[in-house]
Amino acid sequence: MKVCVFEDRDYDKLYPLTYLRATFELKCGHTSLLEKIKRKFGAGTFCYFAREQLAPGLKTKMPDESVNDLDALRDDLLIINGRWLASGTDDLQADGPEEVGISGETLVYARVKADTVQKHLKDDFFGFIDSIKSNLKNKDVSLKLISFPWDLVSSNGDAIKDDFDMLSQKGISGKFPPQAAIYGDADRAYVAETAKIHPFVVLDTSGGPVIIDEGAIIYPFSRIEGPACIGKDTQIHGAKIREGTAIGPVCMVGGEVEESIIHGYANKFHDGFLGHSYICEWVNLGAQTTNSDIKNDYSQVQVYVKGELTDTNQTKVGCFIGDHTKTSIGTLLNTGSVFGMMSNVMSIGGLLPKFIPSFCWFMNNKILKGYGFRMFIKTAETVVSRRGRKLTEDDIRLLEYTYKLVKPERDALIKKERM
Template structure:
């Protein structure tokens, strides 16, 4: 079976849906990647990491085959795809069973939410029969779900990735509380405490853990990542490839090649790829009046109550902060922002915002791209022309 992960199932517009089952007579709800902005402005939903693996890696393991991805930048129906699945859904055995049982010409729905379509074998058929999904379902409906679901996904990914494998030995001079840790090859770790009593710790290839670090699971430290001296991790943390962390972190998903390398607190937050948080940057994740946190919502261009008491900072790819930056509870920062101030920033900062010394500067996109090219070079990467064009198109 040829499978495609879709950011949104716009292909649904080509079909009529028969909703014969009781309770399925409402209009279908189709996932929109705007619900996961700013992160899906620069990458497909399938490229988001939750736990250890990306959404695509989870699906490829579940099906044991290569899967094609269709992002919101390239939405087209292809005759090569047999089964189209909404990319924001996290696979599980029950879901997999019902997906495999779908016959051609059927769609799977969870309530009103369209999960998948098995295309009709006859191209002239444009009617789809809706089948109700029965079972548990995890999905990324909003940006806060990335850190909310992260802990359980990290545990599931850990079991999958360590099955049949043997961890490298923990060098002398380190302390392990519990046995649920996996250390890959070429890891340097000194004078560190690994506490796995609340969840596993997976340290990927080439990572460096400097002395004095206190690490609690569930925790993933990505390939070639660096944990600086005295870092405190409270669990439910995933650190991307080549990322750098320091200070205090809890309930955080940090993107590839991002850096929070100095003192300061980061909690209940999601930080994009190639972001840099200057020394002393901290965020609040709890309001003083202990009321629920609202976040800026790109679909409505208004604030949405998350229902959460703790909710922190959400920063799009390529954004950077100066020293001692402070973020209020429930702040959303767009893509490519340059922030250098010592006051609390607004709770929503659109793409390409440039704040310095109490005033907003005119954004110099060419200067930003030039600086970003240097950042990429320091990571032995090159900034593609496609990414440059995308960033310029996202300005404000």
């Protein structure tokens, strides 16, 4: 039995979060969607299908597993849509009769025998998926699929609880001084062995578990309300981390964060509020950057998806910021804002527009082209080197591909502003 995790055609509804990563690499809770799938079917061999431009990066991350290789499919398969948010209570077994689990029109999973694979597999992956969907028995299932960026945020609290329940180790292993406190059940906290909790820190587990991962440092006067998780080597600087927050590895976070996902390698060092948001890697939110996550009339929030304002059917929605984007000091983000990747966003002394494209500078209420692709890369090289990383040739190729992909959208908006 082989497990095939694939990215379906709806990856673009998750822009800007998925410009540089496959849908199954998105985070929800303490782990990515893929990590949750692997946790459930860990015994199997895995293979992956995603956009071609992401394949080199995926191969580097998972050198022992195949990516976009049709030959890897010639086996008994459990095929899983990479947008599935797997939880410990989901009832999906690797073994069982051949069937296709669908939600609406979307394939969530398929169990396919090797001889059936042989019959339907031609020369493209989606042709194969469409063929088995049409020919095998379909079964309606209620497994959770992530369709839009706000789905990750609204599912985050429960995903953290689920991730905590799956931990093999719980309790306080790391440095925890007597001047720090756990408010609530101590069994609902996990402080990893190399994590450091400073004096005057409160971990509040009364509303959910708190995970502090290896190498994390929680500085004085920080309060972390569960469900919450703090990733490896992340630093929390006297912050209020409210319930439903997942912060990935190597972040520096201060101020107030509520029900948000900070994917990893991002900075929100200073004061300012971040709520109901998803922040991608290498983002820097300048001091006092603050986002609105609820409208003053408490009506439902709309968010730009593929250029169209889309109903979220939720009243609390923050912002979604793509990789490498930076905000200046004092930036104010409107409810349900989407900022693309690698943009440089300056405060205008009031609320910014709800959509700012990728690879631009936003200044004086105008979208500008910025200083060109090579300088964007130069800045990114500086940024990643500050955390001991290096942009690889594959990284730069993917950035260049994405720059060309999104440039028409940016240039059209610039042109529209000038009319």
